[in-house]
Amino acid sequence: MLLSRLVFTVSVRPIVSRVILRGSTLRYIISDPIWAHLNTYEKIQREFFKAYLQHFYPNNPNIAILIDSTGLPNDINIPITTLSTHNGITSNESRLLLVVDQKTGMPLFFRYNAGNIVDVSTLRATIAELRAYKVHIAHALIDAGYYSESNIRLLYGDDAETKGEGEAIAFLTRLGSHLKLYKSLLLEHGGDIVQAKYMLLRRERLVYVKRVEVDLFGHVGFAHIVLDRARREDEVYRYARSVLGAGELDCAEVDGVMGSVGFCIFISSECVEPGEILPLYYTRQAVEQVFDVGKNYVDLLPLRVHSEGAFRGHLLLSFISAVVFLSLNRLLEGSGFSAGGAFVVLRNQKCKVFDDCVLVKEATKKVNEIYEKLGIDPPLRLPVCGKK
Numbered sequence: 283m284l285l286s287r288l289v290f291t292v293s294v295r296p297i298v299s300r301v302i303l304r305g306s307t308l309r310y311i312i313s314d315p316i317w318a319h320l321n322t323y324e325k326i327q328r329e330f331f332k333a334y335l336q337h338f339y340p341n342n343p344n345i346a347i348l349i350d351s352t353g354l355p356n357d358i359n360i361p362i363t364t365l366s367t368h369n370g371i372t373s374n375e376s377r378l379l380l381v382v383d384q385k386t387g388m389p390l391f392f393r394y395n396a397g398n399i400v401d402v403s404t405l406r407a408t409i410a411e412l413r414a415y416k417v418h419i420a421h422a423l424i425d426a427g428y429y430s431e432s433n434i435r436l437l438y439g440d441d442a443e444t445k446g447e448g449e450a451i452a453f454l455t456r457l458g459s460h461l462k463l464y465k466s467l468l469l470e471h472g473g474d475i476v477q478a479k480y481m482l483l484r485r486e487r488l489v490y491v492k493r494v495e496v497d498l499f500g501h502v503g504f505a506h507i508v509l510d511r512a513r514r515e516d517e518v519y520r521y522a523r524s525v526l527g528a529g530e531l532d533c534a535e536v537d538g539v540m541g542s543v544g545f546c547i548f549i550s551s552e553c554v555e556p557g558e559i560l561p562l563y564y565t566r567q568a569v570e571q572v573f574d575v576g577k578n579y580v581d582l583l584p585l586r587v588h589s590e591g592a593f594r595g596h597l598l599l600s601f602i603s604a605v606v607f608l609s610l611n612r613l614l615e616g617s618g619f620s621a622g623g624a625f626v627v628l629r630n631q632k633c634k635v636f637d638d639c640v641l642v643k644e645a646t647k648k649v650n651e652i653y654e655k656l657g658i659d660p661p662l663r664l665p666v667c668g669k670k
Contacts, residue, residue, distance in 0.1 A: 327598050331391060334605075335415050338388070344420035346384035349408060349428065350569040351377050351401055354394075356585040360593065366397035373397075378582075378597065379404055380569055381412065384423060387568035388608060391415070392601055394594070401427035406436055409451070419451045423566055426456040429549070431499050437551065438501045454554070454563060457505070457547040464547050467496070471507050472545060484560055487512055491556035498549065506548040506559045514544025575604050579622060610656075617655040624652050633664070640664040 339345065353368055353375040362376045375397040381390045393408060405428050412419060422437065435441045439448035457464045471492055480490040490509040495502060518540050525536060548559055576582035580603035587593045610621040619627070632643045642660055645653065653660055 324594065327594065330598065330602075331415055335390065335417060338383075338390070339417070342416050342418055344418045346421035346423070347390065347412075347419055348382040348384055348423045348566050348569045349379070349405070350382075350425055350566065350573075351379040351404070351427075352573045353397065354378050354583065354585060358585060358588060358593070360588075360590045362394065362396040362590060362593070364396045364398040376593070379408060380572060381408065382569045382572055384421065384565055384568070386612075387571065389572050389601060389604055390417070392597060394597060401425070402430045402433065404428075405433045406441075409436070413449075421452045421454075423563065424453060424455045425566065426458040429455050429458060429461070434498050434501075438498075440501065450551075452551050454548060454550045454559075456563065457549050459542075459545075463496070463505075463549075467494070467505050467507060467547055468542060468545055472509070472541065475507060475509050480556070482557055489560070491559060493553075493556050493559075496549070498551075501551070504550050504553055506550065506554065506556065508546050508548065508560065510544050510546075517543035572604060572608070575607050576600055579607055580604050613656055614652070617651070619652060619655070627652060631660075635666070637666070639666060 353366065353373065354377070355373045355375045356363055357374050363374055364376075366373060366375050366377070368375075377395045377397055377399060379393045379395065379401075381392070382388065383390055391412060393404070393411065395404060405424065409419065409422075432441060434453075436448070437451045437453045439450035441448060457467075459465075471494060475490045475492050477490070480492045482489050482491055488511040490511070492507045494505050494507070496505040497503070521536075521539060521543065525531060548563055550559075554562060580600050582597075582600040582604075585593065585596065587596050607621045610624060614621065614624060627646075627648045630646055631649050634641045634643065640663070642662055642664060645660060
């Protein structure tokens with residue numbers, strides 16, 4: 283009853299045969315014929331996203347998106363399970379790439395790849411698929427792993443395929459500290475950033491933000507050099523402790539390391555005010571929240587499938603479950619309940635199943651509070667599936 287109110291106008295009832303709650307975790311059970319259908323055809327996934335995106339964006343507006351990926355560790359013997367090293371951690375995994383709405387924090391779309399495919403090579407295909415669904419992207423916030431000349435040109439609408447006539451997408455990304463541009467910007471501007479005119483207070487932390495114009499492969503862009511004073515002092519202290527007493531110091535090397543800590547640099551295609559750059563970039567935490575919901579509340583992991591088709595079906599149903607969970611969270615704002623807490627309470631809503639109907643028992647006070655917040659009028663009688 284509750285789920286039928288949450289899963290908008292896109293019909294997923296032919297896909298999910300039964301949804302159950304285990305603790306605060308939303309789980310689904312798939313009937314064998316439907317599972318086989320999901321295994322065999324990708325068409326149902328395309329039809330779902332077409333309807334899902336049309337529901338959220340019926341007039342095809344320009345939207346702002348977040349793009350990020352996460353690893354799905356597994357030892358399943360399928361082509362997309364490969365040995366991968368990501369952020370210094372090596373494991374057998376597949377990669378799940380997620381697109382999230384910057385404004386609402388709701389997941390819009392997902393793709394998957396083999397574990398050894400790096401983020402930088404996935405941006406072009408991701409944007410192409412979104413455009414195939416008629417999604418018009420106004421702004422993209424991407425992590426440092428997506429920065430490359432070809433991707434920046436793509437976002438400017440100036441890649442080799444479009445020859446400068448493509449649709450431009452405004453963007454913001456963090457610059458990796460190993461890149462030549464990062465090092466040159468830090469060398470040129472890091473020494474004079476500690477000035478009152480660059481000083482800001484963000485979440486009780488003292489930061490300095492200096493914005494400079496920069497050439498991005500023939501296009502005008504902006505670099506935002508950021509120094510977090512407290513982080514700098516902490517990292518200098520920890521580094522000094524690690525080198526003092528460890529042998530003869532290479533003073534030039536130590537000075538170089540200590541002069542570079544505490545900095546980060548953001549690159550944007552638009553002129554963003556210094557005071558807005560950090561809040562804008564940290565909206566990307568919405569992607570991490572969706573990943574957290576997927577892995578901890580809707581059974582995304584561990585993977586219990588043994589073919590790529592089953593893997594694809596599992597991801598789609600996990601995506602739908604995450605949408606339900608996050609939608610419920612939004613509907614319960616201000617009620618004192620979270621989605622996980624609401625599911626625990628709603629387990630106490632009991633029914634009696636007869637041959638021709640299901641009778642809903644009396645709701646407890648807390649269950650009624652949730653119903654009232656969601657605008658649900660619980661029925662006395664429900665039909666048995668397959669019977670009128």
